[in-house]
Amino acid sequence: xxxxxxxxxxxxxxxxxxxxxxxxxxxxxxxxxxxxxxxxxxxxxxxxxxxxxxxxxxxxxxxxxxxxxxxxxxxxxxxxxxxxxxxxxxxxxxxxxxxxxxxxxxxxxxxxxxxxxxxxxxxxxxxxxxxxxxxxxxxxxxxxxxxxxxxxxxxxxxxxxxxxxxxxxxxxxxxxxxxxxxxxxxxxxxxxxxxxxxxxxxxxxxxxxxxxxxxxxxxxxxxxxxxxxxxxxxxxxxxxxxxxxxxxxxxxxxxxxxxxxxxxxxxxxxxxxxxxxxxxxxxxxxxxxxxxxxxxxxxxxxxxxxxxxxxxxxxxxxxxxxxxxxxxxxxxxxxxxxxxxxxxxxxxxxxxxxxxxxxxxxxxxxxxxxxxxxxxxxxxxxxxxxxxxxxxxxxxxxxxxxxxxxxxxxxxxxxxxxxxxxxxxxxxxxxxxxxxxxxxxxxxxxxxxxxxxxxxxxxxxxxxxxxxxxxxxxxxxxxxxxxxxxxxxxxxxxxxxxxxxxxxxxxxxxxxxxxxxxxxxxxxxxxxxxxxxxxxxxxxxxxxxxxxxxxxxxxxxxx
Numbered sequence: 229x230x231x232x233x234x235x236x237x238x239x240x241x242x243x244x245x246x247x248x249x250x251x252x253x254x255x256x257x258x259x260x261x262x263x264x265x266x267x268x269x270x271x272x273x274x275x276x277x278x279x280x281x282x283x284x285x286x287x288x289x290x291x292x293x294x295x296x297x298x299x300x301x302x303x304x305x306x307x308x309x310x311x312x313x314x315x316x317x318x319x320x321x322x323x324x325x326x327x328x329x330x331x332x333x334x335x336x337x338x339x340x341x342x343x344x345x346x347x348x349x350x351x352x353x354x355x356x357x358x359x360x361x362x363x364x365x366x367x368x369x370x371x372x373x374x375x376x377x378x379x380x381x382x383x384x385x386x387x388x389x390x391x392x393x394x395x396x397x398x399x400x401x402x403x404x405x406x407x408x409x410x411x412x413x414x415x416x417x418x419x420x421x422x423x424x425x426x427x428x429x430x431x432x433x434x435x436x437x438x439x440x441x442x443x444x445x446x447x448x449x450x451x452x453x454x455x456x457x458x459x460x461x462x463x464x465x466x467x468x469x470x471x472x473x474x475x476x477x478x479x480x481x482x483x484x485x486x487x488x489x490x491x492x493x494x495x496x497x498x499x500x501x502x503x504x505x506x507x508x509x510x511x512x513x514x515x516x517x518x519x520x521x522x523x524x525x526x527x528x529x530x531x532x533x534x535x536x537x538x539x540x541x542x543x544x545x546x547x548x549x550x551x552x553x554x555x556x557x558x559x560x561x562x563x564x565x566x567x568x569x570x571x572x573x574x575x576x577x578x579x580x581x582x583x584x585x586x587x588x589x590x591x592x593x594x595x596x597x598x599x600x601x602x603x604x605x606x607x608x609x610x611x612x613x614x615x616x617x618x619x620x621x622x623x624x625x626x627x628x629x630x631x632x633x634x635x636x637x638x639x640x641x642x643x644x645x646x647x648x649x650x651x652x653x654x655x656x657x658x659x660x661x662x663x664x665x666x667x668x669x670x671x672x673x674x675x676x677x678x679x680x681x682x683x684x685x686x687x688x689x690x691x692x693x694x695x696x697x698x699x700x701x702x703x704x705x706x707x708x709x710x711x712x713x714x715x716x717x718x719x720x721x722x723x724x725x726x727x728x729x730x731x732x733x734x735x736x737x738x739x740x741x742x743x744x745x746x747x748x749x750x751x752x753x754x755x756x757x758x759x760x761x762x763x764x765x766x767x768x769x770x771x772x773x774x775x776x777x778x779x780x781x782x783x784x785x786x787x
Contacts, residue, residue: 244573251414265360268403272395273435278488280380280430283480286333294335295346301325302603303753313357313365321603327365328373332381347385352393355400368411369420372427375404379434405431412448416574417455419470425449426481433488442490450495461502462551466571467578468510469523475503476534483537504540507531509548509555512589518564519587519598522578525750547649554649556656559683560591567647567660570630576638581628583642583662584675585619588686593726594708596620600749607634613749622673622690622703627666640667654681670694684780689773696770703739703774705761706746713743713759722761731781738774739765
């Protein structure tokens with residue numbers, strides 16, 4: 229990170245130094261103190277009043293690997309060792325998965341006494357090394373998910389076991405609840421706060437020492453939902469991944485309340501009904517999620533099961549004006565376009581500089597994509613994959629449409645986004661303009677996309693205007709790894725072959741067109757080689773225009 233980025237980061241962090249942020253800093257000092265764990269003491273629950281049902285089946289193969297001492301998360305595998313709970317050389321996502329205990333589902337799916345003994349052994353090991361507060365293992369979201377998993381798989385772990393370990397574990401359940409309650413006073417609204425409240429609601433149903441607080445946490449969740457779900461059903465973070473995460477959590481919460489014969493708040497039911505269509509909105513023809521704002525494809529079956537359990541039949545809308553996306557469908561072609569500004573400060577941890585980027589799938593095959601979200605140990609890669617260059621849109625020199633800062637957060641932002649949509653006889657036009665690109669006054673990017681009624685004719689026009697400084701620009705069209713590209717007619721057009729053998733032709737004017745290397749991070753923990761079509765040029769007299777087209781080839785054309 230250069231000096232300018234450091235200065236910008238400090239400036240924007242200072243702006244976000246709210247009373248709650250200051251309180252969190254002070255609380256962290258308190259939490260790390262020698263005696264904080266003593267303040268979590270209290271009455272130990274004698275038993276669990278309610279046992280939540282397992283919501284999502286685990287993977288028996290992963291469970292057997294854990295029994296054998298191998299932990300496989302987000303593309304990385306580590307063998308068990310003494311320092312298991314504080315590993316080195318793994319990503320933050322890997323550590324989060326380890327300490328959340330989501331893998332208890334995998335051991336449960338394996339079944340048998342060996343799996344149960346391994347679960348008990350690992351719980352005991354965690355209590356021994358991480359039983360007191362630590363910055364990572366006791367972070368709000370991780371501690372909350374761990375508490376939910378411990379409650380859900382309590383019978384599997386401690387079947388009729390009333391020994392010393394079970395007593396220590398029950399005491400830790402209560403300590404988790406007391407710590408999470410304190411976090412509710414200092415966490416800003418967001419996914420983490422919603423997860424913490426969900427865990428507290430679980431605890432109010434399961435732990436005798438927490439009964440009587442159901443109404444409090446139920447009301448807090450209803451209020452949190454109201455502040456996070458837009459009128460069109462999208463999550464305020466504008467992240468398809470966060471959208472699905474929140475949606476799935478809400479569906480789980482409703483199921484638990486039903487099993488416990490507790491009242492389901494109207495706000496919870498309404499949120500499920502509104503968020504389900506947006507989850508469908510963000511799905512490609514292969515069933516996976518689109519790759520905007522820190523998202524990956526996710527597992528198709530998981531999306532299918534969650535939507536089935538939601539019991540919400542709402543179809544995806546064509547436009548999501550509050551969340552800022554457009555969906556164009558015709559025949560087998562599907563185009564998803566980011567037509568919104570970055571999420572507001574506080575909700576922009578998932579934000580990428582992908583304004584006016586688009587993705588295209590044809591049937592079950594992805595054609596044009598964004599690069600996706602990086603899950604690894606290299607911070608430079610995490611920053612790079614959030615930049616405009618990692619998206620299928622126009623980049624101007626080395627400037628992103630929004631300033632990408634570590635944290636993660638967004639610095640300088642565009643000024644405004646305007647969008648128009650027209651439809652006639654099955655044909656669809658999208659006309660969107662991003663003003664003040666990268667926070668540069670009067671530097672505008674206008675993108676027009678046309679999809680024919682047949683789905684086989686897609687045309688685009690990108691116009692840069694306003695600022696009279698000469699700017700180099702690059703329009704990028706990242707290709708899915710399954711797509712093969714080849715230049716023909718002396719580079720005047722690019723032939724694209726999809727996985728199913730179908731062919732498309734790409735043409736462009738207004739710049740020099742080449743095929744270059746790219747990467748695809750749509751599958752969690754995997755870095756796959758791919759290609760991108762690049763159209764490069766420079767502005768003249770304060771403007772430039774690129775025209776491009778994607779045309780489906782017939783049998784004759786392909787020959």
